[in-house]
Amino acid sequence: MQVTYYGHSCFSVEFGGKHLLFDPFITPNPLAADIDSTTIRADMILVSHGHEDHVADLVSLAKQTGATVISSFEIHTWLHRQGVTRTHPMNTGGHWIFDFCKVKCVNAVHSSSLPDGTYGGNAMGFLIETPEANFYYAGDTALHYDMKLIGDYKKIDFAFLPLGNNFTMGIDNAVIAADFIKCDRIIGMHYDTMEMIRINHQEATRKFDAAGKHLNLMKIGETKTF
Numbered sequence: 001m002q003v004t005y006y007g008h009s010c011f012s013v014e015f016g017g018k019h020l021l022f023d024p025f026i027t028p029n030p031l032a033a034d035i036d037s038t039t040i041r042a043d044m045i046l047v048s049h050g051h052e053d054h055v056a057d058l059v060s061l062a063k064q065t066g067a068t069v070i071s072s073f074e075i076h077t078w079l080h081r082q083g084v085t086r087t088h089p090m091n092t093g094g095h096w097i098f099d100f101c102k103v104k105c106v107n108a109v110h111s112s113s114l115p116d117g118t119y120g121g122n123a124m125g126f127l128i129e130t131p132e133a134n135f136y137y138a139g140d141t142a143l144h145y146d147m148k149l150i151g152d153y154k155k156i157d158f159a160f161l162p163l164g165n166n167f168t169m170g171i172d173n174a175v176i177a178a179d180f181i182k183c184d185r186i187i188g189m190h191y192d193t194m195e196m197i198r199i200n201h202q203e204a205t206r207k208f209d210a211a212g213k214h215l216n217l218m219k220i221g222e223t224k225t226f
């Protein structure tokens with residue numbers, strides 16, 4: 001699978017010629033100034049929750065790509081009011097088998113409202129099962145014990161975990177989260193975008209190494225195979 005980082009918590013995961021895009025926040029992010037969002041492709045856009053730093057480019061990219069947007073019911077309703085109608089509403093605990101992958105919505109401990117103040121429903125994470133690999137996108141979340149259920153439920157080949165602290169779990173809790181989900185290949189997200197979530201990269205890498213795990217802190221614009 002090819003994973004491309006667009007900054008903050010925005011990633012594209014490509015497999016079998018299909019592109020999944022997560023939490024599009026690109027044009028307001030100064031660290032992602034070199035990303036040309038008009039070239040981004042997506043067959044599905046998955047939205048973990050409604051905060052600005054996860055949906056800033058959602059409406060424009062949904063219209064540009066024609067992708068199906070997967071989100072909470074409340075975000076789906078809000079999207080219809082923005083003229084985005086290719087949507088698939090879900091909620092925590094549910095799964096749906098799409099054409100090329102299975103998506104299960106899992107618990108995230110966080111809040112969710114849209115930039116205009118509309119209630120966004122539950123914040124969620126996603127467990128994605130594909131013929132090539134399974135992966136977990138945690139969204140914005142605290143460390144929580146339900147992550148053990150995710151690790152028991154499926155073998156997870158790699159996982160996206162927030163590291164930045166303050167609004168989500170930080171590095172130490174993310175190491176524990178990696179244990180809970182029984183996954184050794186972690187891709188960091190939700191760090192460095194603003195002062196309150198700046199992390200020390202060496203410290204983060206060292207702490208994951210000490211736990212026998214590998215942390216990837218991808219460069220914005222970089223594509224890596226997982």
Ligand code: NI
Pocket residue numbers: 049051110111140167
């Ligand atoms: Ni958030």
Ligand code: MN
Pocket residue numbers: 051053054140167190
């Ligand atoms: Mn966030």
